[in-house]
Amino acid sequence: MLAHPLLAEQPDLATAINILDDWAAHQRQRWRQPGLAIGVVYDGELLWGAGYGWADIEKERPVTLDTRFRIASITKTFTATAILQLRDAGALRLDDAVSDHLSWFDLRYQDAPAITIRNLLTHSSGLPRDSSNPMWTECAAPDWDSFVADTQKRAPTRPPYAAFAYSNLGYSLLGGVIESVSGQSWADYLQEHVLDPLDMRETRPIPSADDPLLATGYTRERADGRRDALPFWLMKGFEASANFASSVNDLVKYAAFHLVSHESAVLSCYSLLDMHRIHFMGDGWEGGYGLGVGLYRMNDRVISGHGGGYPGYLTLFSLCRELKAGLIVLTNALGSDPHEVVSQAFKLLLPELAKLQEAAADAQPEWARYVGNYESEWARQKVVIRAGQLQVISLDWLDEAPTVLEPTDSPHTFRLKQRGQSNETLRFELDEAGAVIRMWERNEYSLRLRD
Incomplete structure (x- = not known):
């Protein structure tokens, strides 16, 4: 467990953290969950963090804030950041047709406009969700050449902008766009232009099976209470949608980048604002999707971020930019509930963090x-x-x-x-x-x- 000195100065905030700590430990036991890591970010720093349970049950290796988890679709936020960075550099426009950068891509709904980079970013392309093979069931993804060959046979299910429809295929295409525009592989570009400038040394675009810090991923709990370890595998042709592995400590640096309002070494302040506003409104007007992040309201606060689901891992990266706060929740088992952890944590912490900002205001x-x-x-x-x-x-x-x-x-x-x-x-x-x-x-x- 790691706590910030600010907690010694703010007893009500410290009490809220203490409640969260005990609640999280209790819930992990109730859910019989192997491992859980939580990080609370405030004003660019780790306010508090803790690991619970086991990164590997058989080896009795405990979860720490340095334990790496497959963060799955949180990867999409990194891919979107890279696309916006290339836009900042004038290398592409969001309204470019995908075919402008991927010459092999000619999918188009009949009598509809061309699918654009913006459509891929906002899940409004009309493209199918996943591979035509049982990728998530058999834990095996196609390589890029197979991905291209298979995608060329897939027809859009609706015209662009007709509806929000989550698409791993669409975000994987963005990986191809990054490679085409930059001349670097998706992984190399992300490493050099996003991770290195943010000093994220412990994040892996392409994880390794023999990584001693990687948590083992487990199945749902069986009827007899048993959980089985799931095999290690990579997303290959779908890597830009869900391949990353990272830790709480490294994602704190990523949260700090997203919480600033000024220019950074990675994105202009304008692109960061653009990323965290709704570009496609959800049904019922209760939230929507930005550029690589989902958004919703919690009472009078706007929450943005992304979840991730991968065989053996469920994760969530959430931000309240107004209060300069972030939450990182990483688990290594299916059937866990990071959304419930984030919901309870924000309910406990946001009112106390709001008091900090009110106290900081100084009437003249x-x-x-x-x-x-x-x-x-x-x-x-x-x-x-x-x-x-x-x-x-x-x-x-x-x-x-x-x-x-x-x-x-x-x-x-x-x-x-x-x-x-x-x-x-x-x-x-x-x-x-x-x-x-x-x-x-x-x-x-x-x-x-x-x-």
């Missing part, structure tokens, strides 16, 4: 002059100081979220932090005596009402 004494009521023909508003922030509240629409005023370098001028609005400014106008007389929002104003 000079803001007191702005507090009061303002009125125009359009609205009656109230400026208040709350939770360390200067806020504007609508007295006509009290159920609406307040507008937060973020200080700028200009006197009496603030950036409007308002959902769905244009990030423009608000300025308080003062008279010669220094009293506030007007509040200018963008190019319109309200008059200050005297008490």
